[in-house]
Amino acid sequence: MRKSLVVAMAVIVALTVVGPAVTKEWIEKPLLVAAERVLTTMPADFYQIDPQAAERLMETAKPLVLDVREKAEWDTERIAGAVHVPIRELPKALDRLPDSRGAPIIVYCAIGVRGAMATTVLRMWGYTNVRNLRGGLNGWKAANLPVVR
16 A cells, blocks of 8 residues: 555656646757756766866867856956857857867856856757866866966
């Protein structure tokens, strides 16, 4: 009896939580599929990379380092060699992204929030080797790594 109650509760929760999202007509099917692919395969570290590991990767794999901060932030300081594409302009800057969706990309912003959003969007677009710099540029500087002013 207790086991069937647990199963019934699980079904109710699934229908309440998962069901409505599946039946929302206003969510375009490809967008729903892409979000599901990204969110269900997200690792425990949420695709973050520590500043020291990012620096090592930059020395060996030569990833695209993508700064998604605003222009005023970029003009103040940045990681050497980074490419600047403000997050709101990312969909208009596809030509600045690697042709290979397996190419390494490190995304950063000031503290990691915009970088996480950009990382998720890039993964939804099929880029498979994208990492968000943990702590953003502030984390980079806290690790005593160099910036360009």
